[in-house]
Amino acid sequence: MKCLIAYFSQTNSTRKIAESIGKELTVYDWEVDFKNIKEDKSVNIEEYDLFGFGTPVYYYRLPFLVKDFLQSLPDLKNKPVFSFITYGTYYFGVPVEINNILKEKSTHNIGFFAARGADKYLGYLKQGVLLSDGHPNKRELTQAKHFANSLLKYFQEESNSENIYKLKKENKKGIIYNFESLLTKALS
Numbered sequence: 001m002k003c004l005i006a007y008f009s010q011t012n013s014t015r016k017i018a019e020s021i022g023k024e025l026t027v028y029d030w031e032v033d034f035k036n037i038k039e040d041k042s043v044n045i046e047e048y049d050l051f052g053f054g055t056p057v058y059y060y061r062l063p064f065l066v067k068d069f070l071q072s073l074p075d076l077k078n079k080p081v082f083s084f085i086t087y088g089t090y091y092f093g094v095p096v097e098i099n100n101i102l103k104e105k106s107t108h109n110i111g112f113f114a115a116r117g118a119d120k121y122l123g124y125l126k127q128g129v130l131l132s133d134g135h136p137n138k139r140e141l142t143q144a145k146h147f148a149n150s151l152l153k154y155f156q157e158e159s160n161s162e163n164i165y166k167l168k169k170e171n172k173k174g175i176i177y178n179f180e181s182l183l184t185k186a187l188s
């Protein structure tokens with residue numbers, strides 16, 4: 001299975017979360033490609049089973065670069081997508097903004113993760129003190145791994161439901177087996 005993780009990160013907080021998620025997926029034999037969309041926005045999502053993207057919050061919104069990138073994507077035809085954000089203090093309506101864009105692209109989030117990042121925005125610095133220094137911390141990076149695990153469950157459930165479907169289909173043609181099953185039923 002292949003996963004593409006695209007992210008935008010100027011001061012590395014979002015990149016750290018992206019790498020934590022990606023590393024956990026590779027433990028389960030997933031092939032993971034990373035793309036820093038500041039360097040290169042070209043992606044071929046069709047070749048991936050799962051598409052994830054990560055972004056910092058800028059002025060309580062998606063950064064323009066990220067919004068443009070998402071809007072430039074082709075129709076995602078129900079492709080499983082996950083998203084993650086990092087923020088300093090408040091992320092307000094960003095998850096809704098993401099969901100709206102995904103809806104326009106004919107898909108939805110199978111998972112969303114938010115963690116605090118080291119906020120180095122000058123507007124929030126008070127006498128050189130960072131509001132969220134040291135983030136994402138060890139605990140948040142571990143949570144990102146748990147998040148990756150929750151994404152895997154989506155694929156396990158998908159294959160389970162496929163199996164159940166197959167079983168039901170096989171059951172349909174085997175009326176004789178149903179009769180046999182009735183005859184061999186344990187008597188109470």
Ligand SMILES: Cc1cc2nc3c(=O)[nH]c(=O)nc-3n(C[C@H](O)[C@H](O)[C@H](O)COP(=O)(O)O)c2cc1C
Nearest residue numbers: 009010011012013014056059060088089090117119
């Ligand atoms: C221009 C700018 C605007 C920001 N606006 C917000 C904001 O509205 N809310 C918030 O919680 N954090 C805000 N932040 C903090 C970033 O979202 C946070 O530091 C993020 O983790 C940075 O990610 P990066 O290190 O991957 O670039 C802002 C940071 C910058 C540089």
